[in-house]
Amino acid sequence: MTSAFAPDGSEAMGRVIERRKLRPNSICVSDFYELDRVAGFCAGIEGDVTLQLNDALLPDAAKILKELKKRVGSESYARFCVLADSTFGDGDVDEVSALHLNCQALVYFGDANFKTITNIPSLIVSLDTITKSSFAASLDELHSKYSDALFLVENKKMSEAVSEKIGNVSLMTLANDINELSREISLETVVYIGNTRSPKISAWCLQNQPKMFVSVSSDTFVTEVNPVDVGRILMQRFYLIEKAKDAERVGIVLGSNGGHAT
Secondary structure, X not given: OOEOOEOOOHHHHOOOOOOOOOOOOOOOHHHHOOHHHHHHHHOOOOEEEEEEOOOOOHHHHHHHHHHHHHHHOOOOOEEEEEEOOOOOOOOOOOHHHHHHOOOOEEEEEOOOOOOOOOOOOEEEEOOOOOOHHHHHHHHHHHHHHOOOXXXXXXXXXXXXXXXXXXXXXXXXXXXXXXXXXXXXXXXXXXXEEEOOOOOHHHHHHHHHOOOEEEEEEOOOOOEEEOOOOHHHHHHHHHHHHXXXXXXXXXXXXXXXXXXXXX
């Protein structure tokens, strides 16, 4: 049964997978992924090493493997495999999948949100995906227009870039709890900078419900005002809750890395 608030499944069937490449063509693979550092980490490892890449990094997987093999040398006992999917989402170090593959170590490329302590040796390579010149110019324009806004950014690297450019600004990442901020924050206007297709945006808006939400793509700096229809999402959720009340049996899914609310 479908209604105005219940999806009929057609959206998932017609969804087009978007290829989003993070590495600018002007930056070589070895520099962007810090492969000299990765090779140093793998130097003393005997066995398999998992390379965890999200969808936007997979186009470079073959080049990363080729460059890494050059750097570790033929005498190294380290072997590499690419983890092309993650149990918990792009932002979490997936030690579980690495252990399923009997890997002795894991290298995570990206911006890790929560799980950064693992039982096997791991290295987190935080990637700088920001084009400094265009980012700085666009950030100046945003700050002049929304000087009193809370700036919400996608990850720690983005947070560092914003802090470097604008000193006195209310700033947090999607991974932060707003109650952890040291000063009282107004949610009158929130400016988000990052991947505008991230499902975390909807979750954040549902939790905090800002009066005005400005979404800015970190790739193109295209701006949308109030792209998340919080009212509709809440009504859809209410509909599904009411529908679930008729169920005779309810399953509950529990996970240790619940940082990706959708």
